Amino acid sequence: MERRKLSADEVSERLEGLNGWIAESDVIMKRFEFPNFAASLDFVNKVGALAEAADHHPDIKFGWGYAEFAMTTHDRGGLTDFDFELARKIDRL
Amino acid sequence: MERRKLSADEVSERLEGLNGWIAESDVIMKRFEFPNFAASLDFVNKVGALAEAADHHPDIKFGWGYAEFAMTTHDRGGLTDFDFELARKIDRL
Numbered sequence: 001m002e003r004r005k006l007s008a009d010e011v012s013e014r015l016e017g018l019n020g021w022i023a024e025s026d027v028i029m030k031r032f033e034f035p036n037f038a039a040s041l042d043f044v045n046k047v048g049a050l051a052e053a054a055d056h057h058p059d060i061k062f063g064w065g066y067a068e069f070a071m072t073t074h075d076r077g078g079l080t081d082f083d084f085e086l087a088r089k090i091d092r093l
Numbered sequence: 094m095e096r097r098k099l100s101a102d103e104v105s106e107r108l109e110g111l112n113g114w115i116a117e118s119d120v121i122m123k124r125f126e127f128p129n130f131a132a133s134l135d136f137v138n139k140v141g142a143l144a145e146a147a148d149h150h151p152d153i154k155f156g157w158g159y160a161e162f163a164m165t166t167h168d169r170g171g172l173t174d175f176d177f178e179l180a181r182k183i184d185r186l
Binding site for chain 1 (some may be wrong): 130131134137138141143144150151152153154155156157
């Protein structure tokens with residue numbers, strides 16, 4: 001996988017292949033909903049394990065009934081295929 | 094412990110007894126820093142266990158090297174002693 005900043009067209013194309021992710025200022029993000037806090041935390045831990053395995057880490061916001069994930073590739077100043085690959089893995093959880 | 098919305102003076106008084114927490118629009122919050130993602134996630138899980146035990150749940154934002162916690166008491170429309178009690182427990186971790 002190439003660690004290259006994607007163009008706006010490439011970002012749009014990759015977003016079409018995902019479900020429910022939105023792009024905003026060089027970040028892709030998605031919100032998930034859950035029945036309670038424990039379920040949110042459980043999902044966050046599963047994403048945490050994926051992130052550690054990929055050595056690519058989202059910013060995560062969560063609480064009772066929800067979890068939001070936001071990814072960018074800091075050292076490239078924008079989105080790369082590493083962000084989209086992690087998004088696909090999160091969606092497969 | 095009383096589930097009563099605290100006055101601005103009561104909030105100020107309780108904040109003085111804490112270390113590094115700030116109040117902003119009926120929420121108290123604090124940021125912690127960590128050496129990596131795994132350490133942030135580990136701390137988040139410890140706070141999650143405290144929150145479940147207290148049945149009082151913060152909003153949590155975290156990622157590589159940091160974790161932020163924000164508390165309010167939604168059903169009282171402001172801060173109560175439940176928020177400050179959880180803040181004290183987080184600081185003792």
